[in-house]
Amino acid sequence: MSDPLLTVAGLEVVYHTDAGTLPALSDVCFEVREGQIVGVVGESGCGKSTLGAALLRLLSPNGEIVGGRVMFAGRDLASLSSGELRKVRGRGIATVFQDPLTSLNPTFTVGQQMIDAERAHGQGRESKDVLRRRAIDALTRVGIPDAARRIRNHPHEFSGGMRQRIMIAIALLHEPSLLIADEATSALDVTLEAQILKLLKEINASHGTAILLISHNLGVIAEVCERVVVMYAGRAVEEGDVYAIFDRPLHPYTRALLAAVPSPQHRGTTLAAIPGRVPSLLALPPGCKYADRCAHAVAVCFAREPASLARGGLRVRCFLYDDSLPAADKPRADWAKAPGRA
Amino acid sequence: MTADPQSGPLLSVRDLRTFFSDRQGVIARLLRRKSGEVRAVDGVSFDVVRGETLGLVGESGSGKSTLARTVMGLVPATGGSASLDGRELVGLRRREWRPLRRRIQMIFQDPASSLSPRFRVSFLLREPYVINKVPPDQQASVDELLDMVGLSAEQANKYPHELSGGQARRVSIARALALHPEVLFADEPTAGLDVSAAASILNLMRDLRDRLGLTYVLITHDLNVVGYFADRIAVMYVGQLVEIGLGDRILAHPRHPYTQALLACAPVPDPHLNEGHLDNVLGGEIPSPHDPPSGCRFHPRCKYADPRCTDEVPRLEDLGEGEMVACHHWRRLDLTPQPPVEATAAAAAVAQTTL
Numbered sequence: 001m002s003d004p005l006l007t008v009a010g011l012e013v014v015y016h017t018d019a020g021t022l023p024a025l026s027d028v029c030f031e032v033r034e035g036q037i038v039g040v041v042g043e044s045g046c047g048k049s050t051l052g053a054a055l056l057r058l059l060s061p062n063g064e065i066v067g068g069r070v071m072f073a074g075r076d077l078a079s080l081s082s083g084e085l086r087k088v089r090g091r092g093i094a095t096v097f098q099d100p101l102t103s104l105n106p107t108f109t110v111g112q113q114m115i116d117a118e119r120a121h122g123q124g125r126e127s128k129d130v131l132r133r134r135a136i137d138a139l140t141r142v143g144i145p146d147a148a149r150r151i152r153n154h155p156h157e158f159s160g161g162m163r164q165r166i167m168i169a170i171a172l173l174h175e176p177s178l179l180i181a182d183e184a185t186s187a188l189d190v191t192l193e194a195q196i197l198k199l200l201k202e203i204n205a206s207h208g209t210a211i212l213l214i215s216h217n218l219g220v221i222a223e224v225c226e227r228v229v230v231m232y233a234g235r236a237v238e239e240g241d242v243y244a245i246f247d248r249p250l251h252p253y254t255r256a257l258l259a260a261v262p263s264p265q266h267r268g269t270t271l272a273a274i275p276g277r278v279p280s281l282l283a284l285p286p287g288c289k290y291a292d293r294c295a296h297a298v299a300v301c302f303a304r305e306p307a308s309l310a311r312g313g314l315r316v317r318c319f320l321y322d323d324s325l326p327a328a329d330k331p332r333a334d335w336a337k338a339p340g341r342a
Numbered sequence: 343m344t345a346d347p348q349s350g351p352l353l354s355v356r357d358l359r360t361f362f363s364d365r366q367g368v369i370a371r372l373l374r375r376k377s378g379e380v381r382a383v384d385g386v387s388f389d390v391v392r393g394e395t396l397g398l399v400g401e402s403g404s405g406k407s408t409l410a411r412t413v414m415g416l417v418p419a420t421g422g423s424a425s426l427d428g429r430e431l432v433g434l435r436r437r438e439w440r441p442l443r444r445r446i447q448m449i450f451q452d453p454a455s456s457l458s459p460r461f462r463v464s465f466l467l468r469e470p471y472v473i474n475k476v477p478p479d480q481q482a483s484v485d486e487l488l489d490m491v492g493l494s495a496e497q498a499n500k501y502p503h504e505l506s507g508g509q510a511r512r513v514s515i516a517r518a519l520a521l522h523p524e525v526l527f528a529d530e531p532t533a534g535l536d537v538s539a540a541a542s543i544l545n546l547m548r549d550l551r552d553r554l555g556l557t558y559v560l561i562t563h564d565l566n567v568v569g570y571f572a573d574r575i576a577v578m579y580v581g582q583l584v585e586i587g588l589g590d591r592i593l594a595h596p597r598h599p600y601t602q603a604l605l606a607c608a609p610v611p612d613p614h615l616n617e618g619h620l621d622n623v624l625g626g627e628i629p630s631p632h633d634p635p636s637g638c639r640f641h642p643r644c645k646y647a648d649p650r651c652t653d654e655v656p657r658l659e660d661l662g663e664g665e666m667v668a669c670h671h672w673r674r675l676d677l678t679p680q681p682p683v684e685a686t687a688a689a690a691a692v693a694q695t696t697l
Contacts, residue, residue: 219609264569
């Protein structure tokens with residue numbers, strides 16, 4: 001086993017708003033090892049993107065990290081000066097966002113933007129030809145045909161799939177050891193999505209780039225990830241190996257998410273939609289944040305928040321698995337005794 | 343086709359064409375730039391019988407939404423025919439559309455842009471009655487409509503921006519249902535929704551189908567959704583149908599290589615099924631309908647293509663019982679999902695037989 005490349009421990013993030021201070025992330029813990037692909041999954045508003053932004057300290061101005069640590073390659077990112085952080089961004093950790101059109105500047109050619117990115121991360125002394133050469137190589141690597149000519153095009157001259165490839169090429173310019181892909185394939189057709197996922201897997205295999213893949217799509221997560229973090233209302237409610245999460249999910253939320261995905265096998269049946277909605281960060285319930293949507297919730301679930309427990313190779317936040325509770329107070333579910341697929 | 347011999351199909355589309363001309367400005371014309379037309383829908387035929395759900399799938403740019411908008415009369419057809427219960431819809435004037443509008447409705451793709459931000463939900467739900475001059479005794483109340491789509495009565499006073507994505511989608515559905523339509527086009531009804539919200543919209547649509555006997559044309563790029571919901575599936579590529587047939591048959595035994603490729607790309611939430619899944623990813627991108635490839639439009643991306651596919655346009659072959667396919671080689675291909683090695687062997691076999 002390699003050492004963890006990224007360790008997130010007890011991460012707490014809040015947003016300061018007119019309506020009050022919103023706890024966006026609370027006690028989030030997980031690791032990404034070198035060369036690993038880790039997925040972060042959950043419904044909108046569960047804190048997936050806040051997590052991705054917090055890792056690079058790219059939170060919006062009203063966001064603040066108020067607790068916990070983010071250790072990357074042995075250094076605490078919270079303690080870095082902005083100059084040191086700049087070296088980590090791009091060279092250590094790079095990010096690809098969902099919408100390349102808002103990340104690329106429409107008024108400059110792709111080549112110019114790639115050269116700017118190279119210069120911004122400390123390769124300014126090299127000649128423009130060298131930088132241009134490297135940009136063309138990067139575009140070729142991500143499957144852009146005729147890159148030497150295409151580098152003179154503006155972003156609008158590329159299709160959505162190609163633009164996302166350009167974003168990945170820019171992210172890979174400095175061969176980062178960790179790539180954060182925040183819903184990087186969500187706006188694409190299934191065919192292009194599969195192409196980009198294949199590209200990410202190839203980059204992972206050939207360069208050993210670790211990837212943190214943030215997605216709401218369980219299919220995408222199952223396709224490429226080795227480990228999965230399931231987020232709910234700013235908490236990591238379950239975390240572990242992808243096979244364990246999909247075969248023997250422990251948390252009722254993970255089970256409910258998996259059961260709600262439509263498939264041809266479900267035809268003619270009612271889909272198991274989760275009742276209710278993700279709670280607003282303005283009015284989080286005191287106990288388990290999932291309790292009011294959970295079929296197994298009992299008094300204790302509404303009263304206090306469950307701790308993260310190790311169980312069956314996974315980490316799970318649910319009182320179903322808390323053996324310190326007296327049996328009478330504990331929630332019950334048949335599958336919780338002998339975990340297996342529903 | 344699958345039409346019930348007594349009543350005939352409820353919706354019948356024949357050789358429907360929608361071309362957009364890209365007329366250019368003076369300068370482009372002076373420079374003699376190439377001008378032409380975009381064949382967004384190019385000769386599409388299908389039938390939908392009462393009570394069934396036809397799933398329409400294909401990548402963005404395949405013409406799915408334009409096809410729906412053409413049938414709905416929102417975009418003028420260039421040629422061909424679309425008829426509802428025997429009434430021709432193509433070429434109707436606005437006034438002639440009015441009685442038919444009540445029978446055929448559409449749920450638009452993006453509720454944020456199809457619900458006016460300036461009106462409350464209560465007005466948005468009454469709007470179809472105002473536009474169609476429906477007498478008050480035939481109007482359902484706002485409460486009834488909200489109840490039908492599972493929204494509480496308090497939602498009536500909200501503005502669209504105060505609704506969640508799933509709630510906005512429900513308001514769109516309620517608006518479409520206000521006129522008691524028989525046919526409902528649903529354009530990407532679950533796009534942009536979370537897993538759970540998407541599941542509850544599909545449950546709602548299913549429940550409405552059973553209760554009101556609705557006939558759906560479901561447009562989506564999500565094969566899991568279409569596999570769950572549609573009785574029959576039609577696959578579009580660059581403005582044309584490449585395959586249509588029973589959902590179960592298409593999913594288990596696709597005939598057209600494009601259908602097979604789409605199915606192979608769909609992500610499945612099961613890590614066990616993903617070994618080698620990405621090895622068969624369809625390469626390239628959908629070509630522009632402005633300048634579609636010669637012969638079979640899929641040939642540049644098709645691993646089974648041979649010179650005939652480049653030269654000769656495949657006919658949409660009617661195999662009876664509503665099954666159709668447009669591929670020169672479908673009889674020789676076995677596209678039942680299989681490991682990549684065998685697929686390569688099949689491709690080699692095709693190359694052998696045709697050379």
